[in-house]
Amino acid sequence: MLLACCRYCCEHSIRFLIVGKGSNCLFDDNGFDGCVILNRIEFIERIEPGVYRVGSGYPFNRLGLQCCNEGFSGLEFAGGIPGTVGGAAYMNAGANGQIVLPRYERLSSSSCRYIPSETFSVSEGATTGVLGKAEIISASGERSAGSVFQNPSGFSAAEFIEKAGLKGFRRGGAKVSEIHANFFINCGSATSTDMLELINLVKVKVNSKFGIELKEEVKYVSACNGLISNRNDSFSV
Numbered sequence: 001m002l003l004a005c006c007r008y009c010c011e012h013s014i015r016f017l018i019v020g021k022g023s024n025c026l027f028d029d030n031g032f033d034g035c036v037i038l039n040r041i042e043f044i045e046r047i048e049p050g051v052y053r054v055g056s057g058y059p060f061n062r063l064g065l066q067c068c069n070e071g072f073s074g075l076e077f078a079g080g081i082p083g084t085v086g087g088a089a090y091m092n093a094g095a096n097g098q099i100v101l102p103r104y105e106r107l108s109s110s111s112c113r114y115i116p117s118e119t120f121s122v123s124e125g126a127t128t129g130v131l132g133k134a135e136i137i138s139a140s141g142e143r144s145a146g147s148v149f150q151n152p153s154g155f156s157a158a159e160f161i162e163k164a165g166l167k168g169f170r171r172g173g174a175k176v177s178e179i180h181a182n183f184f185i186n187c188g189s190a191t192s193t194d195m196l197e198l199i200n201l202v203k204v205k206v207n208s209k210f211g212i213e214l215k216e217e218v219k220y221v222s223a224c225n226g227l228i229s230n231r232n233d234s235f236s237v
């Protein structure tokens, strides 16, 4: 079905966007002028002990928990990531030094690509139930899209933001989290403009103080131009 939707959009020159849980997306207040494909391919297949083939719409945190419960180690970090397997792969989601790499499929005769499923190999063994900041933030009920900026090589974006004195810094309804400075919170009334302004202000302040240029991790989906980010989103037409 995902393939059929993507193919239809490509053939009819309709701009489209595949969304998993949307946990890494910042949509423009004016919406998205195109087709949003909500991915709900949620199967899980145990190929052999410790090898799972999982649909790209499967919740990544559920997969992490399931692996732990079945006595396998390696995907503990997924437990705190509130997205789908496809979103995690696309974003190279990770924590504690582990990341997920995407396996794309391409639509024939087009540059559009999508992730239908992923296969994970985990090893038997004791699991480590690490409670990361992401889980603390989720538990606190604050609404965010996770880390706003990528970590500059060898450094922590959150540390720069915190050292620039920006924890709690606010623009309209958008605020830098007091718990994790790289998480920007919707206090209830934030517009996408508030969020974009806050992102720009933080970038400018960190740059003027440390000479570091922070790059967005969060995906801003503009109303007319689709995804804007520093990654290549070639499936948006």
Ligand SMILES: Cc1cc2nc3c(=O)[nH]c(=O)nc-3n(C[C@H](O)[C@H](O)[C@H](O)COP(=O)(O)OP(=O)(O)OC[C@H]3O[C@@H](n4cnc5c(N)ncnc54)[C@H](O)[C@@H]3O)c2cc1C
Residues within 6 Å of the ligand: 017, 018, 019, 020, 021, 022, 023, 024, 025, 039, 056, 060, 080, 081, 082, 083, 084, 085, 086, 087, 088, 089, 090, 091, 092, 093, 094, 095, 113, 114, 115, 116, 132, 134, 135, 137, 138, 144, 145, 146, 147, 219, 227, 233
């Ligand atoms: C509280 C909180 C904590 C977080 N903690 C972490 C963390 O610890 N580590 C981390 O890495 N991230 C973290 N994130 C960010 C986010 O949850 C992850 O990047 C997640 O994997 C995104 O999955 P999603 O399904 O929500 O993707 P979406 O936001 O729906 O999509 C993200 C991008 O992936 C593309 N995409 C999604 N599915 C597919 C597909 N099947 N084929 C092709 N493209 C696709 C979308 O088009 C979009 O460009 C956190 C977010 C929140 C809100």
